[in-house]
Amino acid sequence: MSRLTFRAGSILALVLIASYITAANFVPKEQRQQSEFWPDDGIRLGLDLQGGIHWVVGVQIDEAVQHELEFLRDGLLETLSDQGIEGQTIVAEDGRLQISNIPPASLEAIQAAAAAVGSLRAVSDSPEPGAYELTDEWSQEIRERTMAQVLEVLRRRIDDPVRGIPDSVVTRQGDDRVLVQIPGGQIDRSRARALLKSTGFLEFKIVLDNAESEALLRARYPDGIAEEHEISVERDGETEQVVAAYLLRKAPDITGDYLDDARLSWDQQQRPLVSFRFNPEGGRIFGDLTSENIGNQLAIILDENVYSAPVIRSRISTNGQIEGRYTVQQAADLAVVLRAGALSVPVVIEEERSVGPALGQDSIESGTRASLTGFSLVLIFTAFYYRLSGLYACIALMFNLVLLAGVMSLFEATLTLPGIAGLVLTVGMAVDANVIIFERIREELRAGKTPRTAVAIGFQKATWTVLDANITTLITALILFEFGTGPIKGFAVTLSIGILTSVFAALVVTRTAFMLYPGGRSVSQLSI
Amino acid sequence: MPFEIIPSGTNIDFIGRGKLCATLSAGLILISLAMIPVQGIRLGVDFAGGSEMQVRFEPGVTADEGMIRSALAETDVVADPSVVRFGDVSSREFLIKFKGGEDVVSGAGGEVEEPGEGSGSATASVDRVQMIEAVLSEGIGPLTVQRVDFVGPRVGAELRSDGLWALFWASLAILVYVTIRFSSRFAPGAVVAVFHDLLVTSGIFVILGLEFDLRVLAALLAIIGYSLNDTIIIYDRIRENMALRTKAALPEVLNQSVNQTLSRTVLTSGTTLTALFCLYFLGGEVIRPFAFAMLIGVAVGTYSSIYIAAPLLLLLEGESGEGFAGRKDAATS
Numbered sequence: 001m002s003r004l005t006f007r008a009g010s011i012l013a014l015v016l017i018a019s020y021i022t023a024a025n026f027v028p029k030e031q032r033q034q035s036e037f038w039p040d041d042g043i044r045l046g047l048d049l050q051g052g053i054h055w056v057v058g059v060q061i062d063e064a065v066q067h068e069l070e071f072l073r074d075g076l077l078e079t080l081s082d083q084g085i086e087g088q089t090i091v092a093e094d095g096r097l098q099i100s101n102i103p104p105a106s107l108e109a110i111q112a113a114a115a116a117v118g119s120l121r122a123v124s125d126s127p128e129p130g131a132y133e134l135t136d137e138w139s140q141e142i143r144e145r146t147m148a149q150v151l152e153v154l155r156r157r158i159d160d161p162v163r164g165i166p167d168s169v170v171t172r173q174g175d176d177r178v179l180v181q182i183p184g185g186q187i188d189r190s191r192a193r194a195l196l197k198s199t200g201f202l203e204f205k206i207v208l209d210n211a212e213s214e215a216l217l218r219a220r221y222p223d224g225i226a227e228e229h230e231i232s233v234e235r236d237g238e239t240e241q242v243v244a245a246y247l248l249r250k251a252p253d254i255t256g257d258y259l260d261d262a263r264l265s266w267d268q269q270q271r272p273l274v275s276f277r278f279n280p281e282g283g284r285i286f287g288d289l290t291s292e293n294i295g296n297q298l299a300i301i302l303d304e305n306v307y308s309a310p311v312i313r314s315r316i317s318t319n320g321q322i323e324g325r326y327t328v329q330q331a332a333d334l335a336v337v338l339r340a341g342a343l344s345v346p347v348v349i350e351e352e353r354s355v356g357p358a359l360g361q362d363s364i365e366s367g368t369r370a371s372l373t374g375f376s377l378v379l380i381f382t383a384f385y386y387r388l389s390g391l392y393a394c395i396a397l398m399f400n401l402v403l404l405a406g407v408m409s410l411f412e413a414t415l416t417l418p419g420i421a422g423l424v425l426t427v428g429m430a431v432d433a434n435v436i437i438f439e440r441i442r443e444e445l446r447a448g449k450t451p452r453t454a455v456a457i458g459f460q461k462a463t464w465t466v467l468d469a470n471i472t473t474l475i476t477a478l479i480l481f482e483f484g485t486g487p488i489k490g491f492a493v494t495l496s497i498g499i500l501t502s503v504f505a506a507l508v509v510t511r512t513a514f515m516l517y518p519g520g521r522s523v524s525q526l527s528i
Numbered sequence: 529m530p531f532e533i534i535p536s537g538t539n540i541d542f543i544g545r546g547k548l549c550a551t552l553s554a555g556l557i558l559i560s561l562a563m564i565p566v567q568g569i570r571l572g573v574d575f576a577g578g579s580e581m582q583v584r585f586e587p588g589v590t591a592d593e594g595m596i597r598s599a600l601a602e603t604d605v606v607a608d609p610s611v612v613r614f615g616d617v618s619s620r621e622f623l624i625k626f627k628g629g630e631d632v633v634s635g636a637g638g639e640v641e642e643p644g645e646g647s648g649s650a651t652a653s654v655d656r657v658q659m660i661e662a663v664l665s666e667g668i669g670p671l672t673v674q675r676v677d678f679v680g681p682r683v684g685a686e687l688r689s690d691g692l693w694a695l696f697w698a699s700l701a702i703l704v705y706v707t708i709r710f711s712s713r714f715a716p717g718a719v720v721a722v723f724h725d726l727l728v729t730s731g732i733f734v735i736l737g738l739e740f741d742l743r744v745l746a747a748l749l750a751i752i753g754y755s756l757n758d759t760i761i762i763y764d765r766i767r768e769n770m771a772l773r774t775k776a777a778l779p780e781v782l783n784q785s786v787n788q789t790l791s792r793t794v795l796t797s798g799t800t801l802t803a804l805f806c807l808y809f810l811g812g813e814v815i816r817p818f819a820f821a822m823l824i825g826v827a828v829g830t831y832s833s834i835y836i837a838a839p840l841l842l843l844l845e846g847e848s849g850e851g852f853a854g855r856k857d858a859a860t861s
Contacts, residue, residue, distance in 0.1 A: 352678035359674040366812035374806035428803030432796040473753030483694035
């Protein structure tokens, strides 16, 4: 008897602990974290329930390889021209450096120069000589470095603990992807998108010539513009109309790499603008540039677009400002992007799952309604069909749900809408274990066994059947967890935990109930 | 007296109807195969790629599918969008689906390229969702975007292959488990029963022209688990009865086992279907495709474990010629 008391007591203690952990989910988070009484952790709501933005962002990492190849090409050209070898062309494309038009006399010298670059190797299967690619190690190094840099910049823009968006998450996913999750309706989707997608590459260039449109500007150069020059346009922030076109050098005079800080501020008319500060080295370069070009226009270019091109009135060293036609929000976001630094390669959104807070709330409500109704119907049916034993099953089912919620809270599992579906399915299927056992007991009773023996044999014979049946479902749930993404993973989570708790509830909780009553008593009838 | 749905002592000749049911199932599978060229297998945004946005107009705004379509047709934001009302006729919610979404556009020219192929750093990209929102709020009335699902071509291809792998691994794992737990004699029957359920459920989706997406895939995997669960319980009983009644003919043992487990089969499907109906009717639009697939799957799974799984055992035994110990003649006669 004392063993039985211990058994029943342990189950009760387990359920009480689970109830306590589960109850904490209903306490507001701040209160929970301040209080000594409640645990800090709890079930997390998936973005499909609390609303939010889920992005899988592809990093265009091949661009980094291309940049590296261009860098190596320039170095190689310089080395060759120092040796007086000229006439060849070197093109960087498709992940390769292709040297062509090689004068026969300088073939060996060129090959030697290329071989001297440690990070290059000759492409062995190339039909013509002179094809080089990055070594595997170096290519890997470049990719890793680029991913680390992109991740760092996006973190500073989005999930910075101080200035970022609260509770947002930026994590690496695989070789060339970043997962961005921004919960709740705290940021407008298009604003978030601008924060994410702005490459943040800031350049300053002296304006060589300007006109009202690109066509007018081009008309001035009937022979075409020089190869080292390019034309960039300035657009009105609201109408997107081109307001000016500028002839600029391709190479920037100074870039945003030297920026120390950027912040939102205001001009005399209280219009928002972004003011910035260079570091000492940047200040020196900028000071020289501005003092040499007083009276000229300086184009401020972000991501290939000219934002403004003020005339340089005097020497400026460390402090400057970017005037555009911004709203306060745009200026503030631009300051964040500048402060966080430039992405070394562009990023592309490859997958999006965004849910508005209203729909999330709807889903919570309808999910709760469906689960509660399903749960009640199953309870009523079970109690009606199996009477006292049915009540046992109902108690086991309730314990089951409390344990399920407790385990999920403990592991800080994420509850998603498919997760709620998994819960409903668990409720439907959890009864199964009890049904298997009860039907077996009924059969034994019909075969003329006494209630006590029938219960014992029923549990004994049904145990493996229950395990078999649930292990198969568990296997598929685990495979779904492995292959599933996002909300679907939530289904696998509730289903797998639900299976474990259901088996426990049926084989241990219901069993203990039978041990308590009728237990050792010799009753003539079993209410089943 | 206990309350019983299936009275004890029920003895329905399920095995005798095996052939009829096998024909029925085969017919259904054939029809769905024949429908594939007609209807095509419709893949949702998850697998086919593209965008799906759910919009809700503010109260008082009159909107219908036609208005949305013509508002969008006047612009060149998206080509050939599909627009359906979400929920009942009075609902102000619509689901707009279109190809592409977050396309990379080269800087000046505005030529659309596939994402990932954008060359050089001179790329900007258009956000079609935002453009549609602007077009609709200007042309029809104020609205909010409730949900955006966008799957790019690369992710779509990955989800497709992951989905197929998941189905493959699940089937393989199940086969291994059944082979370990039961003899290799039972395993093929269980696996055929599972495939039967998957094929028939998918077939019904094809015939009804419903879309396959991640939610449906999750349901299919859950169906694998459920269907096998059902089959295993019957096979467990068959194994037990075969040990007890070594003299009886195989069809008789099979029939007896199916009948003995019948009330369990019916009750469990009953509670599971009850819970699923609640999910289908009360769980909201987003989860409905999942609930629907599960409802069909559980119904088909129940049918197959009664009418297909056990007769299948007879068929497999008869053809393999080995027979159960001492019962070969009875089984094949």
